[in-house]
Amino acid sequence: MMYTVQPVDSLYLISQRFGVSIEQIKQANQLSGDIIFIGQRLYIPINLQRPTVYTVKPGDSLYLIARRYNTIVESIQLLNNLTGTEIRVGQTLTIPLYTEAIVNVNIANIRSGPGTNFSVVTTMVRNAKLPVIGSSNGWYKVRLHNGVEAWISGTVATLRAYSGDKPITNILGFYTLEEGPALPSSFTSFVNNPGELSQTGLFMFRISANNPTTIENFGEFTDQDIRNLVAIAHRNNVKIFPVVHNLLYRPGGTTLAKNVVKVLVSNPQNRTAFALNLLRLIQKYNFDGVNIDIEDVFIEDSANLSLLYAEIARVLRPRGYFFSASVPSRVSDQPFNPFSDPFDYAAIGNAVDEFVAMLYNEHGWPGSGPGPVVSIGWMERVLRYAITKMPREKIVGAVSVFGFDFNLTTGRNTYVTYNMAINLANRYNKEIIFDEETQTPMFAYVDGQGNEHEVWFENAQSIYAKIKLAWDLGIKGIALWRLGMEDESIWTMLRNQVVVRKD
Structure with a gap:
């Protein structure tokens, strides 16, 4: 996950908060020393399969916890089914990694501040999704496509918070x-x-x-x-x-x-x-x-x-x-x-x-x-x-959403879309195999001229593997x-x- 350095943060405090070593944070971010800066973005190499869970300590409040983890009180409440702001020492809370506001009316005004007295910056249509970065009195501070920060009323948007249990x-x-x-x-x-x-x-x-x-x-x-x-x-x-x-x-x-x-x-x-x-x-x-x-x-x-x-x-x-x-x-x-x-x-x-x-x-x-x-291996090699x-x-x-039909006899390759690949498999009555090593679907066939073919392409399963x-x-x-x-x-x-x- 990505974390934005806050005032009074240190590598030690961040390592304690997320349960990783200082050295792991330094290696993940190519840091040569221990100095970090307010506003700096750090990659925290936690196990992303498990959401971040925080245990409430004496002196904690939802507001302080939200500030610590760069989220908002409403997101913590939503993710933990809390109806109020009271929490108790020892209580465990799942921490949101990402929050969005989804427009639930046909046209929603996005304003320059948290109130109808502020000017309209732009409008969004139903189901538009806006990342939430703050809140105030029933309004959500959001980030727009062009990087501009603006506000949307909670009366025209549905809040959703995500823990990281899905990519x-x-x-x-x-x-x-x-x-x-x-x-x-x-x-x-x-x-x-x-x-x-x-x-x-x-x-x-x-x-x-x-x-x-x-x-x-x-x-x-x-x-x-x-x-x-x-x-x-x-x-x-x-x-x-x-x-x-x-x-x-x-x-x-x-x-x-x-x-x-x-x-x-x-x-x-x-x-x-x-x-x-x-x-x-x-x-x-x-x-x-x-x-x-x-x-x-x-x-x-x-x-x-x-x-x-x-x-x-x-x-x-x-x-x-x-x-x-x-x-x-x-x-x-x-x-x-x-x-x-x-x-x-x-x-x-x-x-x-x-x-x-x-x-x-x-x-x-x-x-x-x-x-x-x-292939999944090639992808990892390049990205690392x-x-x-x-x-x-x-x-x-x-990544590609297309594939190739490889004519093994002639050595020629032909571009195939997903639908073209499926049609070929149906035409030659071939079962599509999902190759576990490469995380890619494929099948083989022999055409009417006796040429041997392999078809490698992409589907929802292979794209999900790459997203993961x-x-x-x-x-x-x-x-x-x-x-x-x-x-x-x-x-x-x-x-x-x-x-x-x-x-």
């Missing part, structure tokens, strides 16, 4: 336009499930090959299309941002993509111009920030690439905009894969607010052989490396590439077995 995680859903008859757009998944999304990244913008300091539309859409998506996200308290990438140039492919980056990062003037164009893009559509998805880079451009991320942060952070980056998977400081070697995890992690480790390159690339796009390079609360593990690992590792959450290709029961799993954070 509490952020979910980033990547959004794309239609890619063909079998690959629908993400729109339906997005509009039907905003309560199970913390963030949405629109894969709809690209670095221009003609002028790499500028940004072009990727696909066919109008300004109003984007504004509609932003409005849907914001009234459901979902953070939304463009994904600006250097992919899928035709003609030119990956060589052109690398040359685009080379020009972009080559000098301070280009880096600044690009950062300012990102700022204009954000402001044009009222986005909450941006995600940079650069994937093809010459190794000699590594240092300049890191400077680009630093420059983007310099431009966006003072203006309050969120900065996310999607980065290829690495597992060590040593050269491992020419695709991911140019990316300095420590430098990028220092610049961004959110580091999205793109895990979906274990199998499926030409010559990889059959296997899951993201990332944790050594930056605060774990910045890290998101990006993210929770156990204490990272921010997972990202889903991409909405519209998933097992529909993922959304039921997220509603019933997971708590999706909105902050």
Whole structure:
């Protein structure tokens, strides 16, 4: 769990409070000494399978306990079925790890202060979820998608408190336009499930090959299309941002993509111009920030690439905009894969607010052989490396919701959505096996030409396993590439077995 250092805290007091050693806290947070600061966020490596239970001591009150654990009195009352504020010495209380207010009317006013005399900041629709960070006289202090703190009346919202008996995680859903008859757009998944999304990244913008300091539309859409998506996200308290990438140039492919980056990062003037164009893009559509998805880079451009991320942060952070980056998977400081070697995890992690480790390159690339796009072991290997390079609360593990049909005879791989995989299994009357080692569903079949196939894909069970690992590792959450290709029961799993954070 994450803990925010309070006045008079020390590593000793925190270790006693949570039942872990000082050394464990220091190792988990890469602390070289014993000095901590008010407001600092620390990862507490407690056993996340068991909720935190506190035993009331002489002099305690619900107010003091709530302050100690960064929660509110109402949440402790709710989680422990308390009707009043009286507690007794020796009584055990389950401590909330996360609290949210869920809008229970069609339209709810969100105000600048705890009362109807305060101005309306924005409005939220029914079932919108808002993380609660305080309370006052029947009003809840909440955090909005853009980081703004505001207030909602308890008369129009239902309070829910969570102990950690279920994983509490952020979910980033990547959004794309239609890619063909079998690959629908993400729109339906997005509009039907905003309560199970913390963030949405629109894969709809690209670095221009003609002028790499500028940004072009990727696909066919109008300004109003984007504004509609932003409005849907914001009234459901979902953070939304463009994904600006250097992919899928035709003609030119990956060589052109690398040359685009080379020009972009080559000098301070280009880096600044690009950062300012990102700022204009954000402001044009009222986005909450941006995600940079650069994937093809010459190794000699590594240092300049890191400077680009630093420059983007310099431009966006003072203006309050969120900065996310999607980065290829690495597992060590040593050269491992020419695709991911140019990316300095420590430098990028220092610049961004959110580091999205793109895990979906274990199998499926030409010559990889059959296997899951993201096995549970590969995911853990990449994330454990990332944790050594930056605060774990910045890290998101990006996982696939798609899979591949591996033709073992020809060596060719074909993209499959969940529905395509199920249809193949039904067509060839094959039983789907859940591979325990990789935590991934798969099946094998022989086609009409006698070619042998293995199909590895993702379902609700495999995605839950990845959410559970993210929770156990204490990272921010997972990202889903991409909405519209998933097992529909993922959304039921997220509603019933997971708590999706909105902050």
